[in-house]
Amino acid sequence: MGESKSKIGDSTLSRHKATTIQFDLTKPLSLSGPSNADIRRNAMLHKFLITSGVYESLEETERREEVLAQIRQVHGPGADIDTLCVGPYNEFFSYLHKILAKMDEVTNLQTILDSYVPVLKFKFQGILIDLVYAPIYFRIVPNDLDLSHNSVLGYVDKKAVPSLNGYRVANKILELVPNVENFRTTLRCLKLWGNRRGLYSNVTGFLGGINWAILVARVCQLYPNANPSMLVCRFFRVYTEWKWPNPVMLCPLVESNRRRFHVWDPRKYLKDRTSVMPIITPVYPSTNSSYNVSTTTLNIIKDQFEFGKKMCEQIELRNGQWDSLFEFYPFFEAYPCYLLINVSASDEEDLLDWKGFVKSRLMKLTLKIERAHEKLQCHPCTNAYTDESISPARHCAFFMGLKRKKEETTEEVHMQTNEEVNVLATGAQFADEVKGRYPNWKQTMDINLNLVRREEMPSYVFRQQSVL
Structure with missing residues (x-):
């Protein structure tokens, strides 16, 4: 079994x-x-x-x-x-x-x-x-x-x-x-x-x-x-030069006459043509394993690959050490504004399932912001955070970094007031959808979204670096 x-x-x-x-x-x-x-x-x-x-x-x-x-x-x-x-x-x-x-x-x-x-x-x-x-x-x-x-x-x-x-x-x-x-x-x-x-x-x-x-x-x-x-x-070196959406494949695509399953093929299927970073599994039926990567997250990945390339070049020139490559990304220093998604429940067991469901939907929130607010860059944090000073801690917080896009500059660009209002409206719509689709939702469960300035960031996030 x-x-x-x-x-x-x-x-x-x-x-x-x-x-x-x-x-x-x-x-x-x-x-x-x-x-x-x-x-x-x-x-x-x-x-x-x-x-x-x-x-x-x-x-x-x-x-x-x-x-x-x-x-x-x-x-x-x-x-x-x-x-x-x-x-x-x-x-x-x-x-x-x-x-x-x-x-x-x-x-x-x-x-x-x-x-x-x-x-x-x-x-x-x-x-x-x-x-x-x-x-x-x-x-x-x-x-x-x-x-x-x-x-x-x-x-x-x-x-x-x-x-x-x-x-x-x-x-x-x-x-x-x-x-x-x-x-x-x-x-x-x-x-x-x-x-x-x-x-x-x-x-x-x-x-x-x-x-x-x-x-x-x-x-x-x-x-x-x-x-x-x-x-x-x-x-x-390879992946900073890779021309996405060209797929990464380990072997030729395998077809089978025994039973027909969908095999990834952008020549045949419109959905497969929309993949921005296709990474193809090497067994039948081959699929795009990176189906959740969006235009926004791909750009973040590419930026980090570029960082890795520069650090490795320094290491090969004996001007750097391995620990410089593996530095933690300073997420809470990188953006002027953050979207805080606070998830709560009345007991720990309910919170465990509820926050898991919300986290599984965060990619959809990224896509909503990406489509509704073209001028904004949205960077979801992969960690969840809890204020351990609250006992019992029946909440957790997710964060997304936000800033206005500005091509070909490293200058920090802040969001405007109307953009903040629109993002919160998108967030409220997302919260309603999540509540409506969670099969075990209770009145004691909640999800709230707020904008937080970098200088107003709660101190507990800086004390936690592990994924909950």
């Missing part, structure tokens, strides 16, 4: 040997290996990752294994922290929620059904777990079911395909990179960088884990003999 997802970048992945297969659509840009200077920079990068806490300690690994052993008792063997659970067509997803809700080890249990991939999010003995369920047309699911084979798609409906493809894509990427260890280390670096620069969040219109994995894998294909320090620098 359980099938673990290969967690890309996790230290528990088995080591794959490099092969001589043809990995992609084009030949490598360079077959050069690391120079002595690259080897030295790589050692410095590895030291930086260790001091940054990117690698798991032995104690954490043992605790994780202990948690996995207990999770297997709930829904079968082969579970992982990022977990795909495959089961027969029934109400198993709801049934599993009830089982977990009764367990003392489980906290922060949250069901997210209204999303691209339905998921149960919870902490098991403090370990965060995302569990995706994929119903399949079997009365009993065989233990040797091969999810990597396209034939398995014949036993699920279209809604279950994205759930299965998370696992399938992760495994396929490992087949398509020339050196898995170098890929894993480079991916760790870029995930850490994306987190610190405010770009790691699919739900708010930036890049999620699978997006980063495909982008890194493509660079690994282009530079098959490069070590991680080289690959990090090549990553920014």
Whole structure:
């Protein structure tokens, strides 16, 4: 019943040997290996990752294994922290929620059904777990079911395909990179960088884990003999020059005569032509994994890639250190005005689900502002913040940086009074829509939007840097 997802970048992945297969659509840009200077920079990068806490300690690994052993008792063997659970067509997803809700080890249990991939999010003995369920047309699911084979798609409906493809894509990427260890280390670096620069969040219109994995894998294909320090620098060099919306692909698109699913193809489908930053999954049916990226968030991503390129150039010239590349983005210093979205509920359990639903809709608010206010730049923050001085804290706050656009200048441009009024009107419309669409909304739940000047920013946001 359980099938673990290969967690890309996790230290528990088995080591794959490099092969001589043809990995992609084009030949490598360079077959050069690391120079002595690259080897030295790589050692410095590895030291930086260790001091940054990117690698798991032995104690954490043992605790994780202990948690996995207990999770297997709930829904079968082969579970992982990022977990795909495959089961027969029934109400198993709801049934599993009830089982977990009764367990003392489980906290922060949250069901997210209204999303691209339905998921149960919870902490098991403090370990965060995302569990995706994929119903399949079997009365009993065989233990040797091969999810990597396209034939398995014949036993699920279209809604279950994205759930299965998370696992399938992760495994396929490992087949398509020339050196898995170098890929894993480079991916760790870029995930850490994306987190610190405010770009790691699919739900708010930036890049999620699978997006980063495909982008890194493509660079690994282009530079098959490069070590991680080289690959990090090549990553920014490649993607600052990339001509979006040209797609990033790891292999040719695969069609299948067995069962027809929508395969990403802008030549055939109008919707696919609207993608601004297409990053295509390497398994059938291939899709655009970066579907949430908008024109606004793409521009922010491009600016940050340019920052990364400049920092790497300094590192290669020995004028910079790795920690300069991984500096936290000063979000609350970057804009003269911020839209504050405050979410509240009467108890912690209600707040957990309510704020999750609101966060899943923030990308729509960005699009509303983008379309209704062409002169404004809107930058959603990927973090949520809580005023811990209020006890019990039954609220959380999301922020969006706002300023007027002005081409070809770094001068700070403030919003005008009428623009502020119009943004608040757009925000009020968004709040009403969110309340109306949340299936479990109660009178005790609320969402308020206000504009806050940079100098009026509440102090608690500067004390928090972790994503809630």
